[in-house]
Amino acid sequence: MSSVVAPWIVSENLAGLQSQAIGLAEAAGLPTELRVLKPAAPWKWITAKLWPNPLAAVADSIRTPRPDLVIGCGGMAGAVLAALRRQSGHRSVRVVQVQNPRMDIRNYDVIVANRHDELTGPNVVVTRTALHRVTPERLAQESDRWWPHFARFKRPLVAVLLGGSNGRYRLDKDVGARLAADLISMIRHDDVGVVVTPSRRTDPAVTALLRDALTPLGGWVWDFSGDNPYFGMLALADMIVVTQDSVSMISEAAATSVPVMVAPLPGFSRRQGLFLKTMKDEGRVRPFEGRFAAWPVTALNDTPLAAAETKRRLGL
Structure with a gap:
C-alpha cells in the first residue's frame, strides 16, 4: 500500500x-x-x-x-x-x-x-x-505464563467462561444458581478442578454466587484483579464450559484442542441456534449437563x- x-x-x-x-x-x-x-x-x-x-x-x-x-x-x-x-x-x-x-x-x-x-x-x-486472537502460538505462551498459577488445581481442569444476559438470553441469579449446581455436581462426581472467569457483562450477583458455591470445593473465580487469566485458562484447560450467549467465547474455546461444552441459558436466538448447529455438526461442542466429558476434537479456527x-x- x-x-x-x-x-x-x-x-x-x-x-x-x-x-x-x-x-x-x-x-x-x-x-x-x-x-x-x-x-x-x-x-x-x-x-x-x-x-x-x-x-x-x-x-x-x-x-x-x-x-x-x-x-x-x-x-x-x-x-x-x-x-x-x-x-x-x-x-x-x-x-x-x-x-x-x-x-x-x-x-x-x-x-x-x-x-x-x-x-x-x-x-x-x-x-x-x-x-478472534486465539492462536497456537499465543496459547503456548500463555500456558507457560499461567502454569504456576493454575498448577495447584486438580486435573482434569475445567475452565468456565461466563457471559451475561442480553436481548436474547438470560443469565441472572436464578440461572447462575442452576449452573453452580451443575458445576458442583461435576466436581463431586468427576473429581475435577474448576476455574471461572466472568466477563464484563456478567451480573456481579452471579459471579458472587459462583464464588461462594465453588470456593469451598477448591474452585476459583477471577475477581478482575491483576492480569486477565482468560488466555491462560484456554491454554491450560482439559475441558471448557461456555455459556450459550457468546458466539465469540464459544469460537475462542473451539480454537483450542480440548472439548467444549455449552451451558444452556433461557432464551432464544435463531442466529445463535444456527451457529451452535454448525459447531455441533463439526463435532466441536456438546451441551453441558453437569458432567465432565472427553471426546476426540480438532481445533476449529476460521480466522x-x-x-x-x-x-x-x-x-x-
Whole structure:
C-alpha cells in the first residue's frame, strides 16, 4: 500500500468487537492502529445507520491523515466504513467490515461474516466461527505464563467462561444458581478442578454466587484483579464450559484442542441456534449437563482462512 499510515481498526469501545477486527489483522500480518469510535451528542443516542453524516458524528476519532485500508467491526463501524469509502470515491480507501453491517454490501470492499448471518455476495467471506486472537502460538505462551498459577488445581481442569444476559438470553441469579449446581455436581462426581472467569457483562450477583458455591470445593473465580487469566485458562484447560450467549467465547474455546461444552441459558436466538448447529455438526461442542466429558476434537479456527482470503481479494 502506498500510504505510510498504518491501517486502522475502527470500532466502538467494546472489547468483543475490537478483538475480532484485531484478530483478522494479526492473522493477515498487518500492523494496525486502533481508533475507538466515540460519537458526539446527539449521535451517541441514535443508531449509527440513521446518521446523516457518519464521519462528522465521529470526527474526533478519525482525524486525518487516513490510511489506505480500514478494518471495522460492528454496526457503528459499518456506517463509518461505508462513509469513508464513499468519500474516497471507492478508490483511495479500501474498507473491510467484520460482521454483517446490515447495510448495502456494495459499500464495502470485503465483508467477513459468520455463516449464521446468512449473508452472501461477491465481496462476502463466510466463516463458521467468529474471528478472534486465539492462536497456537499465543496459547503456548500463555500456558507457560499461567502454569504456576493454575498448577495447584486438580486435573482434569475445567475452565468456565461466563457471559451475561442480553436481548436474547438470560443469565441472572436464578440461572447462575442452576449452573453452580451443575458445576458442583461435576466436581463431586468427576473429581475435577474448576476455574471461572466472568466477563464484563456478567451480573456481579452471579459471579458472587459462583464464588461462594465453588470456593469451598477448591474452585476459583477471577475477581478482575491483576492480569486477565482468560488466555491462560484456554491454554491450560482439559475441558471448557461456555455459556450459550457468546458466539465469540464459544469460537475462542473451539480454537483450542480440548472439548467444549455449552451451558444452556433461557432464551432464544435463531442466529445463535444456527451457529451452535454448525459447531455441533463439526463435532466441536456438546451441551453441558453437569458432567465432565472427553471426546476426540480438532481445533476449529476460521480466522487464518478469513485473513488469507481477505488479503487475496484486496491484492495484498
